Amino acid sequence: MKRLARTHMQNGLSVVASCIIGAAVILIVNVLIVAAVTLTFFLTGANDTGPTATEVSQALTKRGSTYTLSANMVRDLRKRNCWALLINKDGQLAWGLDVPDDVPTSYTPADVASFARWYLNDYPVSVWRHGEGLVVVGLPKNSVWKYSFTSSFAVLGGDILLIVALFFADLSVLVVLAWLFARRSWKRRDDARNEWVAAVSHDVRTPLAAVVTDASELLESPHLDNAERVRTKRIVTKSQETAALLADLNTANRLRYSMEPVDTCNVHLAAVARLVVASFLDEKTGDCELELAVAPAAEGVCIRGNEALLKRMLSNLIGNSIRHNPQGCHVTVSLDIRTGLLGLAFGQRCMLSVSDDGHGFGDVLLSTLKKKSSDELPEHGLGLVIVQRIATAHGGRASFANNEGCGCTCTVELPIAVRRT
Template identity: 60%
Template sequence: MRGPLRARLRGVAGLAASCVLGAVAILAVNMAVVGAAMYAEGLAGGGTAPEASKVSESIVERDGAYAVPPDMEQALRDNDSWALLIDEGGNVVWGLGVPDDVPTRYTPADVASFARWYLNDYPVSCWRRDGKLVVVGSPRGSAWKYSFSQGFDEFSGGVLLLVALFCVNLVSLVVFVSALSRRSWKRRDDARNEWVAAVSHDVRTPLSAVIADASLLMEGPDLDPGDRERVARIVAKSREAAGLLADLNAVNRLRYAMEPIDAGDVRLAAVLRSVAAGFLDEGTGACELELDVAPAAEGVCVRGSESLLRRMAVNLVGNSFRHNPQGCRVTVSLDVRGGLPGTPLGRRLVLVVSDDGRGLGADMLAALGRRSGSDLPEHGLGLVIVRRIAAAHGGEARFSKNAGGGCRCAVTLPAGRRRMKRIPKASPSR
């Protein structure tokens, strides 16, 4: 089950990463829109009144009189702003465009009142200059001033609250998108299962008729040896097509219909002997078959489905026979490795099927070495089923070339009583 679990975890991780990147992108777009809106509003508003610090820097004193350069004066007038200068005694010693309702004398309490707020409802900014106070005012209702203060503990709590809200929103987004994706994936998988089942049923019926009619025809007394050989080839190829159709159904169930069934303790050595006997009874042609079971592996069980493990062995041996019509030597071995001495913990059953035939091509070996995906291969479907059956039983299948030629597959399975949480629904062995 590690293969499907890893695939699901990769899907969830990809989904979460997509949601995080999406949230960051949305936040960046929102900030860009707000910034653009503020910039456009500033352009439309024609600017703001000069700050009191700038006005203070521009004030020039000559013979006890104060003035500002023409450009600063024009800037104040363009924004309907005004400015005044208050000395240490609270008297206004200079002013420019000051409204009539603005006082000309101020007490310290008056200064403390308007320094950060409003002067007669005029929003103002202040700046200190050589013991004097520069005040720049804007029209009533042109600005909103508000003073806000908060303790550090409260501020930290607010930041943590914002972070928590962001995390909650992100998790909600992930759950929502995951639910939608799961529904979409389920509809796709259901449609694929229905399509494969319908095609398999429609193709299996005429194939059975072809096999039955060709078998009857082959037994007829009127056929010459050449025709009888051609009819026998039709029967063999039709049965091979039926086997490929069964493999297609099996790989589809292994990928999309992981349903719990009753699993049992399977003696893999007995299964291999039964498979070998079946091939020997049917005839191995120009190939030779050898079975070697180590004494330590005789009574060791695998927790799983006997029909699936039988299909795995049939596919491995049949693949060597099918792709080596010129003949080869097929060796099937079973042994036990690893584990703590005297205990079944960590023990692994290792099934090796090898031949000295023409072997697998580089493309096929590369395809079998890739991670299991949803796409079915163009060829080698039986070996893909081997890999998925091994993964469903908590093991793995590795394919390689033999040093002297031919191919080799090593299937490693957990030995002893190991309860499986989920196991693919068994398909009929062929």
């Protein structure tokens, strides 16, 4: 049914939204973790690899033919087991501090180009220019990972797109998995509810029918006095109301979970309205007056649906007005046609309304009826909820409102299938 599909669609969208929010939260948490780890490294000095070649170059001075490095810089280098050297413009070692024995003393331009980018004899090094040549600062072997990465903007843009695509791919997998788990949960819940309602209906129907039968037979007994007869009649009436309520509950459940057959044949709605109104008049309506008004344009209208459900819908509306106005009221059942857009035949709808001049709907009930469809059934007004679900099952909708002054009106809007000639 359309309302069931809308409800499941809303549940599905909720699952998707939850997955998107969850993925965003996970992404934010990951970014915060990376930022926190990076900040911790900087604050604790875990990423401190010692003085750089730039700092050593600035601290290295020349007096005459002698090079001097500041005492603080020497201390910092030795504290981290670093060494330093100066290569002059001729490629020869001009100065050094704690230079390992396996480090060469002369270099070609090719050597400089190689270790400036990678390693010098497996020592990770940094280089910086100096007025007398090139300063090299080395760290212990296997202490620092050094890698130079170069990429074109086209490849970098492709990598970014790949990361984004992977994120949405992971998100899609998360949504699909969540959807499958949710559908499985919904099915278990629906099956449990259907089994519970079916069991209750079966277990209660038989003893209730026995109560009605025995009370009806007792009502015909000539030995009852007036007081006992009134009480027995009340037992019959309340038992019948309970049976009707049980039937309403079962019908509402079946409509909610697409268990009721619909769209079976073309139903002449005007004929259905006359049959239902006639049945109420035959059974007496108490102090209530019942009137039927069928517009000429609606006489040949047929609705595609289930005739028994449409009768049930109209019976619930009329019965609601009569039952809640024991002091009497005027009930009007009308059937008309609403024209389509710009007065065209396309999009025409059949408008079935039941109006009375009684007490009207209570605020709580009216608020409940105007809410969107849900799995919960109200404590009161179950028959009107069934009206909503029958209308929805036939591709229409039901609206409820209190009249100005007094009374209330329910209007059921249904699509027209064919017109009888």
